[in-house]
Amino acid sequence: MSDILYELKSSKEPYLLLLDNFETPWNTTDESDQKRVKETLHKLNQLSHISILITMHGSHPHTIDVDWHSETIPATDKNACRRICQRINPAWNLDPDIDDPVDAVGRMPFTVTLMASHGRKSVWSAGALLDEWRQRGTDMWSPDDSLESGMNKSISLLVDSDFVKSNPNVLYLLATLSMLPVGTTCKNLIYWVLKEKLTSRAITTLSEAALLQTTGQDNDHASQSLFVLPVVQSFMVHQKCIPEHI
Numbered sequence: 001m002s003d004i005l006y007e008l009k010s011s012k013e014p015y016l017l018l019l020d021n022f023e024t025p026w027n028t029t030d031e032s033d034q035k036r037v038k039e040t041l042h043k044l045n046q047l048s049h050i051s052i053l054i055t056m057h058g059s060h061p062h063t064i065d066v067d068w069h070s071e072t073i074p075a076t077d078k079n080a081c082r083r084i085c086q087r088i089n090p091a092w093n094l095d096p097d098i099d100d101p102v103d104a105v106g107r108m109p110f111t112v113t114l115m116a117s118h119g120r121k122s123v124w125s126a127g128a129l130l131d132e133w134r135q136r137g138t139d140m141w142s143p144d145d146s147l148e149s150g151m152n153k154s155i156s157l158l159v160d161s162d163f164v165k166s167n168p169n170v171l172y173l174l175a176t177l178s179m180l181p182v183g184t185t186c187k188n189l190i191y192w193v194l195k196e197k198l199t200s201r202a203i204t205t206l207s208e209a210a211l212l213q214t215t216g217q218d219n220d221h222a223s224q225s226l227f228v229l230p231v232v233q234s235f236m237v238h239q240k241c242i243p244e245h246i
Contacts, residue, residue, distance in 0.1 A: 001040060008047055015050050022056035027163030027209060041066065057158055057210035075107040084112050089120035097127040104133050106230040114141055114151070137234030155235045158209050169202040174211055174228065175246045178236035183215075183227025 008015060025037050044050055045066050054068075076084070081102045086093050101119075105111035118140065119129050132140050142150035164170050176193050177183060184192055203226070206212035211232055215225045228236075236242055 001043070005043060005047075008044075008050060012049050015047075017044065017050055017052050019052065019054045021157075022054045023161075023209070024157060026056060027158075027161045073109070076109050076112065078102070078107070081107050081112050084109070085116040085119075085126075088113065088116040091123070092116065092119060092126055095126045097125065097130065101126050101130040101133060104130055104230060108229070108231070111151075111231055133234070137238035138231055139238055151231065152235065152239070155232055156239075158211055159232070159235070159241065161209065164205060164209055164211070167202060167205060169197045169199050170205045172197050172246070173202045174206055174232075175236060175242045177212070177226060177228045178233045178242060179246065180227070181230075181233070183225045186224050186226060189226065 008017075026034070041052070044052060052066075078099060082098060085098055085102065092098050101115050102112055105115055115129060115133075118124075119126065122129075124132075129140075138151045138155065142152045158164065159174070164174070173193060180192065190198060203212065207214075212226055212228060215227065
């Protein structure tokens with residue numbers, strides 16, 4: 001850290017510092033580690049010629065001395081997804097099934113790009129890729145079907161993080177919701193999860209780790225739906241992360 005600060009302080013030219021995948025250091029249960037992360041951000045923020053851009057799964061770090069401007073990247077609409085696919089893979093321009101694999105991966109810009117690129121390289125139709133997705137899930141984007149590469153690695157860093165695994169109720173809730181393709185309302189969650197395992201902390205943890213999302217009106221708590229992203233659902237199923245009893 002001292003070397004980095006020395007380098008940054010040695011020039012007054014404006015810098016843009018990108019901290020990518022910031023959930024890896026941030027989602028830790030070790031208080032001393034998280035304290036060091038906060039101290040690092042504090043030191044960097046003292047440099048007036050430094051702008052900091054953080055990308056992470058989950059909510060932005062709540063550091064007292066920084067007024068963060070936060071943007072959430074939502075799912076992409078269908079027309080934009082089609083344009084992404086057709087630009088990357090022109091062979092899909094007239095494919096009638098182009099929307100199906102896009103919907104299956106939740107219309108996330110990155111996963112849509114992966115699907116279209118996979119179709120172009122394999123010369124497979126959208127329908128054929130959808131069939132493979134149903135059979136293999138996120139394994140189709142990992143060169144060796146392991147947790148050490150591709151999309152599997154990105155998701156496993158979240159699911160297997162100390163932040164998530166520190167509370168068994170969190171994994172129980174994640175596994176349960178991964179069995180519900182479109183999730184369930186907050187009101188009906190009690191019918192799917194054992195009462196003693198349904199805690200506000202479990203929901204908050206999954207939300208902060210960006211493993212849980214909500215739909216519906218913010219001012220109508222009862223009608224809001226909780227759901228797990230399709231790529232995470234697929235990971236949980238194909239990596240056998242869902243206990244038999246669930």
